[in-house]
Amino acid sequence: MGVRLYVEVKKREIGFGMYPLCIDTIDKDVVDIENFDVSTGSIVCVEGAEQDTLSSQLAPKLHNHKRIHTPNDVIEDIRALYGIDISYKKVWRAKERTLEIIRGKSANGYRQLPKYLYMLELVYPNSYIRMHKSEENKFMYLFISLRPLMRGFDYCRPIVVVDGAHLGGSYKGTFVSASTLDGAVLQNHTNEVFIGGSIPGHVVINRDREAADDNLFRDYFSATPRFNDAIFRRRYRMSRNLFLRIVDAIKDHDTYFEQRIDALGRFGLSTLQKITAVFRMLAYGLPADATDEYMKIGESTTIESMKRFCRAIVEVFGERYLRSPTPNDVARLLHIGEQRGFPGMLGSLDCMHWKWKNCPTAWAGQYAGRSGSPTIILEAVADYDLWIWHAYFGLPGTNNDINDLESSHLFSNLASGIAPPAHYVIQGKEYDMGYYLADGIYPKWSTIVQTIRDPHSQQKKYFAMKQESCRKDVERAFGVLQSRFAIIAGPSRFWRKEVLHDIMTTCIILHNMIIEDERDLNAPIQDAIEAPTPTIEMVVDENLRFEQFLARHKKIKDKNAHFELRNALIEHLWEQRNNFEN
Template sequence: MVRTFFRKLLRYLSSDDDDSDDDLYEDVEEQCTRKRRKFIRRNHIQGHERLYRDYFAENPVYPSNLFRRRFRMSRPLFLHILNEVVANEPYFVQRRDNIGRLGLSSMQKITAALRMLAYGVSADFMDEYIRIGESTAMESLKKFCETIVSIFSSEYLRSPNTNDITRLLAVADQRGFPGMLGSIDCMHWKWKNCPTAWKGMYSGHIREPTIILEAVASYDLWIWYAFFGMPGSHNDINVLERSFVFTELAQGRAPPVNYTVNGHDYTMGYYLADGIYPKWQTFVKTIPSPRGNKNKHFAKAQESARKDVERAFGVLQQRFAIIRGPSRMFKLKVLTNIMKACVILHNMIIEDERDDGDSLNIEYDQLDDDLPELSRTQTNEFMDFIQRCLLIKDSSAHHQLQEDLIEHQWLLYSQQ
């Protein structure tokens, strides 16, 4: 284009024709029009006012049930999240530009981010309603997920404390599995825009690039542990070897779990798992080909209770469609923040909608949560660490616990 322009300029200088002057001006104007960036007047104020009247006014257009369905959470919870995000991230504070015009409000940016998480739509899908551009919507999504992870991870992605373990053990005892802390399993998230050089590493049994989420969920679908980022070519055992699910237990910093089954005392809680997981003391698996009424009843009860984590994955994907479909992001760090943010919001919704009237009447022992830290200098503590790791992977204790649970389940069944 530049060479063509200079050729015409030389012809103009060497020509005496008056028409060449008009042609030159037309070419200059055409090139300037092509390079000029088109500005879209979206009227941010009108978009904010429409959003406020529809959902946040004193008498909104849409009632609370439609707000819950479209935002995946109640209005008070959304306002709580909005206030915390605005207080900790200056990006979501409404500003004025150089000529004094108000920009996008925090409500518009966070609504666009939540709609993208909830519906899994593209960045420019909400432009017509919220009046937000594609690049701004993408930046709002990334900033929102990063801020959610930094603010709420310590509260909604933590390990269970003493009170939580007391509640989980009480519910597990009622379900016929004393000592159970939840169920563990893995979920794959398709990565559509995986770099070509990484596709072989991230492609597993489904022949498409995926990223694995390992999670532990309890009976109320609360996700107590989430480990995300392993390539999809790994299986559940490889993910387990690299995860941190038993780190606190091996270091002696986990709250104590003491229970008795069939006359035997145990000091480690366990998770219900499927057949691929190893035979450790901290896992209770089903019986592949049960023989006899006792084994059949135990296998049925174990597989029924283990569905907690499968239900948690289903509810998580139903609430946030962005992790149900193939991801269109390019960077693994952004995908990690999106997955963690969805898990945190999932737990916040469960806590907000939990019915306190249906909870168990449990008297908690308020113990000191300052558990001892593992030292790296004393040999005795290092040997204790090795001993605890060996106890976690004790296969004989795994078989003994399984036999005790079989007898315990059959005893409860016979009493009924």
Template sequence: MASSSQNTLDDAFDEKFDQKFDQAFDRVLENLTIRADQEERKKKRKKRAYIERNREEGNVRLWNDYFSETPTYSDNQFRRRFRMNRPLFTHIVNRLANEVDFFRQKIDGLGRSGLSTLQKCTAAIRLLAYGSAADTVDEYLRLAETTSRSCLENFVEGIIQLFGDEYLRRPTPADLQRLLYIGEIRGFPGMIGSIDCMHWKWKNCPTTWKGQYSRGSSKPTIVLEAVASYDLWIWHAFFGPPGTLNDINVLDRSPVFDDIINGQAPQVTYSVNGREYHLAYYLTDGIYPKWATFIQSIPLPQSPQAVLFAKRQEAVRKDVERAFGVLQARFAIVKNPALFWDKVKVGKIMRACIILHNMIVENERDNMIVVDEQDVYTHYDVSGFQQGEDTGSSDIDLTFSTDTPSRITDMMRMETTIRDGQMHQQLKADLVENIWRRFGHDGDNN
């Protein structure tokens, strides 16, 4: 009896154990199956669909349309769509292909040629010129959205690296002599340009920064301070201050006078109304302080002399406004709200657009015209101008020192000279008399 009862208990235990084991095994198997299905679905979701874009065909079409011996589109159409003449664009493409690895055409693992340098540069310049989304060039140039964005980022870095030192430089002595020559012709001896600020909307500004970059209920913006000359060349560009700052706050942060304060600027000498001055100046609007380096208009002119001065100052000061307008017209990306969230990338785009703008100005300088104060289109002919010739009262000392002042007092003295309000008033009064003496008896001003 005892043996029979023991066998019955053993059989019951084995049966229960088998049931528990089967249940546990089924649960483990089910979990493994579910997990495998989930992993498979994740792989399917992450897998990118390959699109055969026929990039070789896109390169051939681009070449035939714009770069062959008998292109489909004319030079004027090329100029309008690429924002520059064909020789200048070709020069940029060749420099990038030779000196930037990203723009070299490569062979992939299947032996197929990759995207050509022309395709990559054209994609970048189209995004800059039209300010459109990155996938808008896909259908014509056969580039994916991520590739187009990569082309843009590498293009602006290449432009800054290869051309930044030459086309975003401070004026050399020869440049200053030419600017002073033109300034004297226009009635402002000692004037080397006009200065102002513009705001670039930042659509994708990080949320934590919006309070710093937004003024009131307006959208976030980033400020560009620039100095432009008669031919729209931008000599100074300071980009990055938050949009909540006005022109005076930006000026406090700006390096525009660093060379003068550090004793590294060429010595300028000019004469106005029989009085000699040694500090060049910019034309500004009314918000800028009354310093020796700034000349504003007269808000409520009463006398004929003041009226004429205000008219001519406000006309010449528009050089920087025109430069901003041309910059935004050429490169719509700096007119439309910035889509990048990274401020460093936004700054590189602005810097590259200014460099390209100056390259275009230099390339087309022989055909540039400017509007004079009487709304007559006038071309200032400087082709025969050579340094050392008679340029009126303006003169540049080519033996200036480039050594940093050894004493902090020298720097403080220069800063005090720049901010000299008495010199500002004297210079402005002399300019009023100079302009009246030169232009006051014209028929339109009587």
């Protein structure tokens, strides 16, 4: 028959009585508990068919607060010891009652708070400890900020994370905490350096960075380097003079790249070590810790150098090497386009995708396109010598080229009326807007010239061949860009989208700098054409300005003008071919 077990707690204090464990059995006779030892948690059973002595497995295990003893564990223990099955609900009640016997009621804990706070104030003087009570003298909340912890925030990074956790059981309420990341050496607004001390668990490796710096200097930067200019060009992707020019500019812009002396009087990492490690990651796509073997620079320092270097490149060289075409640039591009058979051409337009390996899971669906992997789109315009005139990076990979074109700023200056003039003549007709060569997915605008998908006549076949030949400029630019900087050819291992934007922009800037440094100025196709600086008069009337903007915007997207321009180019190229044959 069913049995209910009881715990009788016998102590010297008067007032203790029976406490039910609420355990029902199915095949045992009625038993009573004779004794319950609070110090050990043992339960002694002496009543029943035969007097028997048992040792309960519940209370001793609950004495150890570091061990989690679940109700399921109790059910298994009771089944193993007594051969009976009990419900989960009854075991849970028994566990709660046993914990109350061992530790007391939760309400008693609040009565001990004043003593606890008094001891904290004695041990940690000048701490901020406040307990708030209601008008009825009921506890509301407690705030504790110990002085050592307050002082520790001075040596941490200036980012504080505040979070809360809901307390279960009898206490309820919310536990709120503020935490931050430790920093070994930080600088405040007065440029005073604070030493945060050792990081627990941090392993110090004697890398002998001074010897690595000397070896690097002898290999590439001494008066008689071990490796010649050709090997330097292959490993740094640029000439030695251009690299040193970049090093000097970055060092002057960001003091992080200056070589310093530590507290022991040892020289820290040199400028060449940090920037060379960055170039190894950019050029070869190496992980950060792979640079440690030769550069003797840690993984976290390499990552920090990468982020700072890319940001400095964008800030120092971005204005010049990511500029929109100036009037002289437009005149030169128009002259080159005319020599190639496309008067008015300013370059070719296309997009590429960069795989984002560490894309956050919550964003994966937004960035995963037809490839199935998260990617970020780069829209670019390149000319015949692979100079990238326009770069728009950051749109998720689920978008296509049309979406990217609509959200980019490619035609913003043209629509605003501040773009340099682009005057040219085709078949006796004058035009005042340049155009870009693109593939078939792009819209039929007056500023975009597409190929013919299925040409039938000889004129259209010849036009399609010439258009697809010149349009490969941007494809070649993407190929050279990924060949020079393998970091954007493979999947990105960085987490933040801002860092990816800086890396992509840095690679494009360095690519243009290499193009400028190695450009063959004697090539006949690069004849410079000077153009007068345009004088732009801004209309004062806002309504008139808005109407002009709408007119220019409509003119850019004119579908009829697109076909008229393409037909004129077809006739122009065919005449040019006949004249060449004659």
